[in-house]
Amino acid sequence: MIMNKAENEPMPATDGSSSGAAIAVDDVSIIFGEGDNAFVAVDRVSAEIAAGEFICIVGPSGCGKSTLLNAVAGLEQVSSGQILVGGAEVTGPSAQRGMVFQQPALFPWKTVRENVAYGPRMAGLSDAEAGSIADELLEMVGLAAFGAKRPQTLSGGMQQRVAIARALANTPDVLLMDEPFGALDAQTRAMMQENLLQIWHKVGITVVFVTHDIDEAIFLADRILVMSAGPGRFVQEISVGIDRPRTPEIALDPRFVEIKRQSLEIIRRESTRAFEQQLKSAM
Amino acid sequence: MADAGNNDGAVKAATKETAAKGIWRDGALNRLVLAGSLPLFFGLWELVSRSGVVNIILFPPPSTVLVAIVDWMQDGQLLIDFGMSVSRVVVGFVVGAVLGAVIGILTGRYRLISSLLSPIFQLLRPIPPIAFVPIVILWFGLGEIGKYFLVVWGVFFTVWIAAHLGVQRVDEKLIRAARVLGTPEKRMLREVLLPGALPYIFVGLRTSVSISFYTLVAAELAGTFAGLAYRIDIAQQNLQMGQMMGGLVMLGVISAAADKLFAIFAEKAVWWS
Numbered sequence: 159m160i161m162n163k164a165e166n167e168p169m170p171a172t173d174g175s176s177s178g179a180a181i182a183v184d185d186v187s188i189i190f191g192e193g194d195n196a197f198v199a200v201d202r203v204s205a206e207i208a209a210g211e212f213i214c215i216v217g218p219s220g221c222g223k224s225t226l227l228n229a230v231a232g233l234e235q236v237s238s239g240q241i242l243v244g245g246a247e248v249t250g251p252s253a254q255r256g257m258v259f260q261q262p263a264l265f266p267w268k269t270v271r272e273n274v275a276y277g278p279r280m281a282g283l284s285d286a287e288a289g290s291i292a293d294e295l296l297e298m299v300g301l302a303a304f305g306a307k308r309p310q311t312l313s314g315g316m317q318q319r320v321a322i323a324r325a326l327a328n329t330p331d332v333l334l335m336d337e338p339f340g341a342l343d344a345q346t347r348a349m350m351q352e353n354l355l356q357i358w359h360k361v362g363i364t365v366v367f368v369t370h371d372i373d374e375a376i377f378l379a380d381r382i383l384v385m386s387a388g389p390g391r392f393v394q395e396i397s398v399g400i401d402r403p404r405t406p407e408i409a410l411d412p413r414f415v416e417i418k419r420q421s422l423e424i425i426r427r428e429s430t431r432a433f434e435q436q437l438k439s440a441m
Numbered sequence: 442m443a444d445a446g447n448n449d450g451a452v453k454a455a456t457k458e459t460a461a462k463g464i465w466r467d468g469a470l471n472r473l474v475l476a477g478s479l480p481l482f483f484g485l486w487e488l489v490s491r492s493g494v495v496n497i498i499l500f501p502p503p504s505t506v507l508v509a510i511v512d513w514m515q516d517g518q519l520l521i522d523f524g525m526s527v528s529r530v531v532v533g534f535v536v537g538a539v540l541g542a543v544i545g546i547l548t549g550r551y552r553l554i555s556s557l558l559s560p561i562f563q564l565l566r567p568i569p570p571i572a573f574v575p576i577v578i579l580w581f582g583l584g585e586i587g588k589y590f591l592v593v594w595g596v597f598f599t600v601w602i603a604a605h606l607g608v609q610r611v612d613e614k615l616i617r618a619a620r621v622l623g624t625p626e627k628r629m630l631r632e633v634l635l636p637g638a639l640p641y642i643f644v645g646l647r648t649s650v651s652i653s654f655y656t657l658v659a660a661e662l663a664g665t666f667a668g669l670a671y672r673i674d675i676a677q678q679n680l681q682m683g684q685m686m687g688g689l690v691m692l693g694v695i696s697a698a699a700d701k702l703f704a705i706f707a708e709k710a711v712w713w714s
Contacts, residue, residue, distance in 0.1 A: 231621055253623025263618040266713040267636040277622040280632075308713065321618075328623060 179242070180209040180332060180364040181230060186239035188225050199225045201389035202239070209331075212358060212365045214375035215383045216421065218429050222390025223368045224336050230366065231257045231334050244331050253277055256325030257334045260341055262317035264309035270320050271296065271305035277328040288327075295323035298357060315346040322357065332364040339374070348406055351377055355404065372425070376417050377404060384421055386428035388435050394424050501682045506690060509683030513672070519691075525667040526657055527695070529585070533592020534653045541597045541649075542642055545604025550634060555605070566598040571659040578663055588660040595656035596649040603645020604638060611637030640714035643707045650703050654696040669695070 188200040199222040207213050215223045228234035230241055232251040241248040243255060264273050274292035279285065296302050299319040309317055318338055325333060339347040351374060358365055369375055375382045376398055384394040400413055408414050483503045489495060490502035501509075513519040548555040548562075570591045581587030611634055619633045661670035669692050676684035 233617055233620065251620040251623070253621075255621065257618075257621040259614060259618065261614050263612075263614040265615060265618075265633070265636070267639075267711075276619075276632075280623045280625065280628065310713065324622065 179206040180211070180244060181205075181207040181366065182242040183226070183230070184240050184242065186226070186229065186241060187237045188222065188229055188234060189237040198389040200229070201391050203390065203392055204239075205383060205392060207364060207366065209364050210362050212367065212378055212380045213383060214367045214369060214379035214381075215385055216369055216372060216375045216425070217385030217390070218387050218425060218432070219370055221385045221387035221432075223385050226385075226390065227257075227334050227336050227366060227368050230332075231255050233257075253281060253328040254331050255334060256328055256330035256332070258318070258321050258325050258336070258338045260337045262309070262314070262321040264317055264320055264324070266308070266310055268309075269305065270301065270307050270309055270312070273309060273320055274305075274323045274327050276324060281328065291327050292323070295327050296320075298326075298360065299323045299353070313346075315342050315350055318342065318350060319353070322354070326357070326361060326363070330363070332366065333358075335365065335367040337369055338367075340369070340371075347374070352406070354378065355402070359403070372418055372421050373409065375421075376400070376414055377406075377408065382417075382421065384424050384428075387432040393428055394421070396421060499682060501686060505683045506686045509681065510687040510690065513684065513687060518667075518672070521667050522669050522672050523691070523695070525665070525671075526661070526669040529588045529592060529660060529668070530653045530657050530699070533589045533656070534596050534649060536589065537593040537596025537653070538600050538646055538649060540593070541600025541645070542604045545601040545642070546608050546630070546635065546638065548601070549605040549608030549638070550630060559605075562598060562601060566602070570595040570656045574659055574663040577660075583664045583666070587663065588657075588665065591660040591663070592653050592656045595652045599649045599652055600642065600645045603648075604642045607638030607641025607645075608634050610641060640711045643711050643714075647700070647703055647707060650700050651696060654692065654699070658692070 183203055183205045186200060186203050187198065190197045190199055201222075203226060205213075215226070217223045225234055229236050230243065230248060232248045232255065248255075264270075265276065268276065271289065271292045274295050275285070275288035278288035278291050283291070293302065293305065296305055299322060301316060301319055301323070304312065304316065304320075309320060312320065321338070322333075339350050342350060355378065365378075367375075367378055379398050382396040382398060383392050384396065385391065386393045396417055398413075398417060400408055400411060487502040487504060490497055490500050490505075510519070513522075544558065548558050573591060573594060577587040577590055581590060615633055615637060616629070619629060624632055657668075658670040661668040662674055665671050669688055673685050673688035673692075676682075676688060
């Protein structure tokens with residue numbers, strides 16, 4: 159029942175050529191405000207993401223990574239350029255692009271099961287059909303026993319699992335995640351990361367995951383896009399290339415350490431540059 | 442950021458709870474005082490009335506008031522008065538609440554409707570229902586419609602503004618989540634905005650329960666043939682002090698009971714807030 163949409167369609171090329179990309183961000187700028195107050199959040203960014211790929215976007219806070227993700231979700235308008243998902247231009251939110259926010263944002267008036275069943279119900283499925291999809295997904299995120307509970311009685315980590323299950327219930331083509339584990343404690347976060355990789359492996363979905371945590375990005379991603387602030391741009395692309403399945407021990411892998419060293423250097427350089435730029439514009 | 446704020450709030454709430462437990466540590470003593478509260482009030486009242494300090498005719502003791510209430514009950518008039526008053530409150534409350542909630546959701550959601558109606562409502566809202574009594578008598582005579590009108594007037598604006606603000610205060614995160622989950626625009630109202638606004642609407646509704654009772658008094662003083670406030674008015678003309686105070690007690694008991702009942706209902710209806 160739950161499976162990767164991509165498996166039903168002609169397999170897109172994974173070499174990142176524009177025709178086969180699951181997500182194509184083409185020369186996108188996002189500008190807030192007008193005239194003298196205009197603020198360039200995202201500045202002429204391009205990227206291509208293959209179907210089934212796990213991408214992390216890292217960067218300092220305020221670099222526009224969440225804004226870009228929102229634009230892919232259709233919650234934010236691009237000022238120029240275009241975003242294609244599955245070859246179609248993004249013009250607004252769609253159930254085909256699942257999203258998980260930093261806050262679980264579960265509907266407090268619905269039970270856990272009703273929350274997960276929400277998307278399928280909106281898609282026109284009967285309550286029974288939507289409910290059985292919800293049961294399957296709750297099983298997958300390990301919360302089968304919690305369907306009848308109210309979301310606010312669950313811990314932060316469990317709520318976020320429900321939010322992931324809810325996003326996946328629409329069998330979306332891509333899963334967009336905006337610092338979903340940022341509010342969790344370190345132990346819970348580590349557990350959630352492993353859990354997410356298992357789910358990703360099972361569903362085979364394309365994931366774009368925004369974080370400011372380098373370790374998290376290296377642990378999760380196939381490819382890391384490093385973004386700089388002021389204005390938001392991709393400054394580096396890193397292929398992680400660490401074997402899967404990954405365990406927390408990979409943090410000791412020389413490859414992991416090397417990537418971390420490299421990306422920290424870039425981020426430090428970029429942060430310093432952005433900071434000096436801010437100082438200059440403030441004077 | 443937002444989450445840090447939440448944690449902060451939780452910590453504060455927990456501290457407050459501990460502090461509260463400290464104050465209320467002596468549960469037994471507290472229960473005793475609670476049980477003694479009303480007897481103390483009525484006892485003091487009885488004492489003061491009979492002490493000779495005040496005129497016992499003008500300030501009858503609770504025992505006299507109780508006799509008056511029993512008399513009122515025995516000739517069946519209390520039931521009629523009670524029924525008339527409650528029916529006015531219920532009809533006026535329900536009509537005012539439904540109108541207020543529906544229109545409030547519409548003005549809260551749709552800018553154009555708000556631009557059309559909000560200025561009018563803001564102008565009418567501050568007019569106290571009591572000020573309408575003279576004109577209501579001319580419009581509707583002494584019949585029930587005029588009574589309903591006054592209660593509706595009292596309830597409508599409170600519920601309207603609660604629903605209007607409630608819809609606008611629905612958590613933006615939930616609306617965004619609903620949008621990415623594929624909620625069609627026309628279902629957004631029913632699926633997210635209405636349940637999201639419901640806790641606010643219920644605050645307005647509960648306030649309106651009290652409002653409908655005090656509007657009832659104005660409505661019955663405007664002239665009628667039965668009702669609790671009407672009975673107080675008639676008793677005054679006959680200088681039946683016991684009956685008058687009995688009427689006040691009944692009004693107090695009924696509106697307190699209505700408030701309590703509504704609170705229980707609200708807890709069930711908006712259990713998540």
